[in-house]
Amino acid sequence: MKVTDHIKNANGKTLFSFEIIPPKKGKNIQDLYNNIDPLMEFNPPFIDVTTSREEYIYIEKEGLLDRKITRMRPGTVGICAAIKHKYNVDTVPHVLCGGFTKEETEYLLVDCHYLGIENVMALRGDAMSHQKYFEASKGGHQFAKDLVSQIQNLNCGKYLHDVIEADDKSDFCIGVAGYPEKHIEAPSLQTDLKRLKQKVDAGADYVVTQMFFDNKKYFDFVEEAKKEGINVPIIPGIKPLAVNRHLQLLPQVFKIDLPEDLIKAVENCKNNKEVRQVGVEWAIQQSKELKAENVPVLHYYSMGKSDNVKAIASQLF
Ligand code: FAD
Numbered sequence: 095m096k097v098t099d100h101i102k103n104a105n106g107k108t109l110f111s112f113e114i115i116p117p118k119k120g121k122n123i124q125d126l127y128n129n130i131d132p133l134m135e136f137n138p139p140f141i142d143v144t145t146s147r148e149e150y151i152y153i154e155k156e157g158l159l160d161r162k163i164t165r166m167r168p169g170t171v172g173i174c175a176a177i178k179h180k181y182n183v184d185t186v187p188h189v190l191c192g193g194f195t196k197e198e199t200e201y202l203l204v205d206c207h208y209l210g211i212e213n214v215m216a217l218r219g220d221a222m223s224h225q226k227y228f229e230a231s232k233g234g235h236q237f238a239k240d241l242v243s244q245i246q247n248l249n250c251g252k253y254l255h256d257v258i259e260a261d262d263k264s265d266f267c268i269g270v271a272g273y274p275e276k277h278i279e280a281p282s283l284q285t286d287l288k289r290l291k292q293k294v295d296a297g298a299d300y301v302v303t304q305m306f307f308d309n310k311k312y313f314d315f316v317e318e319a320k321k322e323g324i325n326v327p328i329i330p331g332i333k334p335l336a337v338n339r340h341l342q343l344l345p346q347v348f349k350i351d352l353p354e355d356l357i358k359a360v361e362n363c364k365n366n367k368e369v370r371q372v373g374v375e376w377a378i379q380q381s382k383e384l385k386a387e388n389v390p391v392l393h394y395y396s397m398g399k400s401d402n403v404k405a406i407a408s409q410l411f
Contacts, residue, residue, distance in 0.1 A: 095184055096267035097213050098299050100139035101327050101390045108385045110411045112394040112403055113142035116167040123176060129400040136411040140184040140213060141177055145170045147219050148193045171202060175209045185211060186269060191241050192219030195233035199244060200254050207264040215269040216241045239293045242268055246297030272301040272328060274315035278349040287322045300326050302393055305333035308353050309383050330384055333395040334402045335373035337366045374405045381410050
């Protein structure tokens with residue numbers, strides 16, 4: 095079922111969902127199941143599965159370094175299919191512009207359609223680790239908006255190059271990313287919102303936000319988005335802070351602010367076990383306030399570990 099239909103059917107009740115990361119190559123999928131199992135009691139109607147950018151690795155060969163390209167966490171669509179059938183839950187593969195040609199994206203979408211996957215999250219992806227700025231792959235899309243248009247075209251039976259009579263069209267529900275504290279590259283929040291509106295006009299059905307730790311940022315964002323004419327559901331993304339290093343890492347990587355009270359609470363912790371508890375308590379408070387305002391879904395970034403998300407969800411669902 096489509097994410098937007100799950101939201102409609104909930105009749106204003108806030109739903110629970112989460113995002114997982116595929117295991118590293120060579121690791122067993124059972125580890126993933128072990129982290130999903132404890133969260134199924136909260137009845138997630140859908141689970142997101144991320145896609146990682148490809149990266150360069152250097153292999154020594156006869157005294158020279160041979161550069162190869164690899165993807166450390168492949169298997170997004172396979173994992174989506176496995177989870178969908180094991181748990182009877184909808185899955186949302188993240189589809190990226192970066193690292194894929196338009197043709198590869200078309201084949202990936204055809205696979206999703208055959209597997210009964212009805213939702214996709216359309217994202218640009220970040221720059222590769224050696225790049226300063228994002229560069230579109232040769233034959234790929236530059237912006238998520240263009241990827242949304244490709245998916246929307248497919249929904250209308252329009253393939254990239256083939257003129258065919260499609261009698262079994264896809265009908266993907268399309269999610270896109272939104273940034274309550276603006277995307278790192280956007281010159282202003284207002285400009286970023288205009289770009290978000292373009293994604294919605296191109297066919298996006300809902301938005302999932304970047305993590306934020308101050309709910310006011312989310313509420314203001316939703317209000318500004320409405321003024322911009324964005325009328326699709328905006329799902330808040332919540333990440334429980336888990337280690338002391340997040341104080342530096344999260345603002346640096348995601349260009350988000352952390353509230354002073356949260357920083358102080360983390361700084362007072364003696365070890366990361368205490369930090370994890372602070373992160374859980376902060377996320378519970380955030381979630382309670384968001385739920386009281388009837389957000390459609392509380393979507394958690396689990397980062398492959400379920401214990402803290404379970405501790406939060408058990409207070410809310
Ligand atoms: P876009 O919407 O294309 O925007 C990127 C930048 O370009 C923004 O600054 C925007 O303002 C600007 N822009 C847009 N259109 C134009 C235009 N026409 N002209 C000029 N500027 C423009 N990354 C992964 O690699 N894998 C994942 O699985 C993944 N999942 C994510 C899930 C969520 C919920 C979120 C919030 C992010 C996720 N990301 C993921 C990270 C995401 O790929 C990065 O944040 C990326 O830098 C931007 O992606 P986007 O889809 O928002 O890009």
